Every structure is written in C-alpha cells, then in structure tokens.
Amino acid sequence: MPKYLLLKHYRGGPEPHRPVPPMDQWAPEDVEAHIAFQRHVAELLEKRGEYVDARALVPARTWVRYGGPDAAPVTTDGPHPETSDLVAGWFMIDVESYERALEIAAYVSSEPGPGAEPLYEWIDVREVMTAPASGV
C-alpha cells in the first residue's frame, strides 16, 4: 500500500481555478466550515483505514542552513518572493492505488471556501518514497 502526502498551500502552484482572498479575510462561519470539513475528511479516512496523519502549519517560515565550522546556523525569515510556494498543511494517507489518492485529493479540493462554495484548491499529491526492498 503506497502512502501519499496531499499538500495544501497558502500560495504557489497552478493558477487558481477560483481565486479567493486569504482566509483571514473570510467570514468567520466560512472559516469554521472549512476547518470542520478538514476534520470530516480525517474521520472518513480513519473509518476507511486510510488515515495516517493530518496537520496544519502556521504561515510563518524560517529558512535555516549550516553556517560552516565554528559558525552559528544561518537563518532568514524573509522577505520571500510572493510567488514562492508556502505549504499550509497536509493529509497523509495509506491507500490501495494512485487513483484512490487522486480521488481523495479531489474530495479535499471540494472543501468549502468563502460563501460555502467549493474552493477548487489545487492539491499537490506526492508519493512517499519507500526504501528499496533488501535481499530480493
């Protein structure tokens, strides 16, 4: 059974099918419905034995790298170009097939946005790499 990461983004990815303002400009009931839907998806996945993990990330980001011997780590927290991808969260699923992963991703994408209309959000579907089988 392959595992997939279904990534949701604050920004980045293909041209939005339905452009919407950032979530902090949504009506409170729309935000609530959106989050309730994410919980609903997680419950469905668990009932079907396909759930692995689900998380949301805050938008703040810090880049860190090794600073070299005897040097402190080098960090930067911006500014980042507005076009750079920014991951907002994910579902990790353990499913029978790639097709099944797409089906779930499309369902996630139908999540409610402003005005209770589907968001049509692009979901980034990434397969989790597995170690090559040893001793075959």
Next chain:
Amino acid sequence: MSGEPTDRVEESELRALVPRVLAGLVRRGEDFDAAEDALQEALVEALRVWPERPPQDPRAWLSTVATRRLIDARRSDAARRGREDTLHERPEPPPTTETGDDTLFLLFCCCHPSLAPASQVALTLRAVGGLTTREIADAFYVPEATMAQRSAGPSAACAGAAWTSPATSRSCCASCTSSTRPGTQGGPTWPRRRSGSPANSPSPPRNRRRGGCSR
C-alpha cells in the same frame, strides 16, 4: 485477580495456541467475534488457574473453556430475548473435525474475497499470526486506530455467515463483493460534494460500510 502467574505460565506458549483454538471454534460455526471474546476470557482464566493446576492438554483446555464461555454468552442472550428454544442449539460438529491444520482454514477466512487486500493482511496478521493491532500498525507506519478499522473485517463484511470452506465463503458474499473494496472497484466509494451544498454540514459519506452481508 492474582497478578503474578505470568512468569510461571509461558506467555509465548499461550500465544502460539491462540490461532489454532480460534480456528477450531470458527470452523465449528461460532461467530468470529464471539469466539475471539470467549477465547480471551479463557486465556485470562488460564493465567489464573494453570500455575496451580496445569492442564494435561493446554489446547483442549482452552478450547473447552472458551466453548463454555460461548455457551454462557449464548444462554444469557437467549434468556434476554426469550428465544431459548432456537438459540440453544449447538452447531453440528463437521465431519472433518481435527483432521489437518485448522489454521489454514482460518487463513482462508481472513482472506475472504469480499475484504480489501489491506484488511486481509491486517486480519491475517492478527488472527493467524497472533500479533496485536498495535504491532501491526507499527509495522505499517499507520496509527493504531487506522489498523483497527482494517482488521474489523469479518464482523463487518460477513457477520453471521457460516464459514465452512473458502468456496462457500465466496458465494455467501458474492452480492457485496464489488462494493466492499475501497478505491477502484464498484460504484462511488467517496462522497462527492455538489456546488452549493451547505458547507457546515458535509454530506454524509455514502458506502461507508465495508460490507453488505446482513444476517
């Protein structure tokens, strides 16, 4: 209950007996879940009793005690529902009892064709392999709750169906085979949202049940 007898009764020895005793009970026609429960109670009793009175034949002992528990459960059930006359009948022992290894039969039950492959694996590891749900979940890197759903197979898919051979298992569930495997087979297995549906009340999932066999 006394807390110390585990060191005198070999736990690994007990565990090794579990699949074979369970297989015997299920083969005889007992409900899978009830048989598992009864066997659990028999194991608890074994831990309590064996240190002082070790059985001559541990497997037979477990089978007998589990059977008594099953009968007890059935009796109280029957009394509660007032249907003693019908529920008291013991299943007929099949002619082939005690020939060959029943574990193989249990394996066929766990690999019931109406179950998704993931469920077949989970169930086999639990019922035949004797692993705990936690152990199986760890091996597959999924949460325990997810694995528990997968191994809830026989009760959901084929509750009450009498398993006598792989062939009859297949036919008993032919009607639900196409709808019980998640993912690619059968009709819609994932709810679809329609534009304009109320956002704060996600539509209830269709086809959420794994199995369609009714008693």
